[in-house]
Amino acid sequence: MDLDQLAALRTPEGSAALAAATELAGGDPLTAAAALRSAGVPAGLAAAALTQAELRRRAVGKFGAEAAGMFLTRAGLEQATRRPVAQRRADRLRAAGVGTLADLGCGLGADALAAARAGIRVYGVEADPVTAAMAALNAEAAGLAELFTVEVGDATGFDVSRVEGVFCDPARRRAGTGRRVFDPNLYSPPWDFVTGLTERVAYPVVKVAPGIDHALIPAGAEAEWVSVDGDLVEATLWCGRLAEVPRRASVLRGDAVNTLTGSGDAEAPVGPVRRYLYDPDAAVVRAHLVAELAEALDATLADPTIAYLYADTPAATPFARCLEITDVLPFSLKRLRALLRERHVGRVEILKRGSALEPEKLRRDLKLAGGDAASLVLTRIAGAPTTLVCHPAPAGGGRAGSAGLA
Numbered sequence: 305m306d307l308d309q310l311a312a313l314r315t316p317e318g319s320a321a322l323a324a325a326t327e328l329a330g331g332d333p334l335t336a337a338a339a340l341r342s343a344g345v346p347a348g349l350a351a352a353a354l355t356q357a358e359l360r361r362r363a364v365g366k367f368g369a370e371a372a373g374m375f376l377t378r379a380g381l382e383q384a385t386r387r388p389v390a391q392r393r394a395d396r397l398r399a400a401g402v403g404t405l406a407d408l409g410c411g412l413g414a415d416a417l418a419a420a421r422a423g424i425r426v427y428g429v430e431a432d433p434v435t436a437a438m439a440a441l442n443a444e445a446a447g448l449a450e451l452f453t454v455e456v457g458d459a460t461g462f463d464v465s466r467v468e469g470v471f472c473d474p475a476r477r478r479a480g481t482g483r484r485v486f487d488p489n490l491y492s493p494p495w496d497f498v499t500g501l502t503e504r505v506a507y508p509v510v511k512v513a514p515g516i517d518h519a520l521i522p523a524g525a526e527a528e529w530v531s532v533d534g535d536l537v538e539a540t541l542w543c544g545r546l547a548e549v550p551r552r553a554s555v556l557r558g559d560a561v562n563t564l565t566g567s568g569d570a571e572a573p574v575g576p577v578r579r580y581l582y583d584p585d586a587a588v589v590r591a592h593l594v595a596e597l598a599e600a601l602d603a604t605l606a607d608p609t610i611a612y613l614y615a616d617t618p619a620a621t622p623f624a625r626c627l628e629i630t631d632v633l634p635f636s637l638k639r640l641r642a643l644l645r646e647r648h649v650g651r652v653e654i655l656k657r658g659s660a661l662e663p664e665k666l667r668r669d670l671k672l673a674g675g676d677a678a679s680l681v682l683t684r685i686a687g688a689p690t691t692l693v694c695h696p697a698p699a700g701g702g703r704a705g706s707a708g709l710a
Contacts (some may be wrong), residue, residue, distance in 0.1 A: 469507035
């Protein structure tokens with residue numbers, strides 16, 4: 305989309321096309337395009353309206369009802385922060401006393417809008433003119449235009465002395481191609497500029513990919529990994545005066561937020577397989593806080609390289625799913641198939657860590673039949689490939705898992 309197409313969507317004709325496209329979103333795209341053209345909508349406007357309608361439909365999961373009035377791009381939506389996560393970050397900034405904030409590379413404005421809702425004056429900088437225009441329109445639609453303004457420009461050229469805090473979410477896709485970039489030096493803005501903000505601003509915050517190499521985390525920064533309803537969604541680096549602990553895992557489920565903190569370099573004790581298995585939330589694993597969770601649960605690892613924990617009793621925790629182990633088998637397809645048939649198991653979910661087996665291929669090879677269900681955990685115990693046959697722990701013994709039986 306270019307600026308002319310965006311302007312066309314803002315006209316009465318464009319608004320009508322958007323309304324019609326919204327009714328058609330989620331269906332067959334060729335049928336939808338034909339319907340708009342038969343209604344007299346020019347082909348270019350119809351395509352733009354259908355694209356926006358589809359993006360808005362997809363955006364509901366991130367922005368809720370607000371998505372219906374936003375302007376979006378595919379790349380911008382993919383990188384945009386979910387509203388509960390952005391709002392929680394904004395509230396922490398406000399609680400720290402930040403009243404003015406620069407959002408360097410603000411994209412569609414998700415984080416800037418959250419900060420503005422918290423009462424922070426935000427100055428957005430965005431290199432792409434279309435994305436910048438969309439961010440401004442999104443601020444207008446949210447009634448926050450007085451608190452969030454956007455300028456087109458290079459984030460590295462913004463005078464950060466004008467603000468108390470800086471938020472930066474470096475673009476991790478190459479401009480023009482949309483291909484993912486894995487070298488931090490190719491981020492936009494580049495990683496050396498981003499980490500340099502810690503020496504120029506009192507309250508710098510950086511959003512990064514959850515898979516960030518811990519070696520890239522600036523000295524003295526707090527690194528937080530965030531999961532929402534079981535999905536690991538991002539990591540945040542809290543730098544300067546904002547840093548409170550070395551590592552934090554935050555687990556959001558519904559309206560509840562639970563956090564686990566620690567050094568990130570402790571080691572959990574190793575012991576035998578016990579009656580209950582805990583599968584830590586991905587935020588806990590990425591934050592290297594498995595040892596801290598093990599201490600809280602009086603649990604141990606069965607293999608020092610695999611992040612499954614084992615305990616004698618079940619305990620409710622928001623940081624892990626708990627399963628009761630019924631069988632421990634050295635991996636053997638023949639033996640596993642025989643056991644499941646004996647138990648009349650016809651449905652399994654398959655979890656794995658430290659195993660090269662493909663779950664769907666294993667599911668086919670098992671040739672299951674029966675009315676009962678089980679969970680299979682493919683892992684290693686003291687280095688040996690092992691299968692654990694499990695069932696949900698008793699009520700109260702850990703959070704509900706996000707994976708379903710198939």
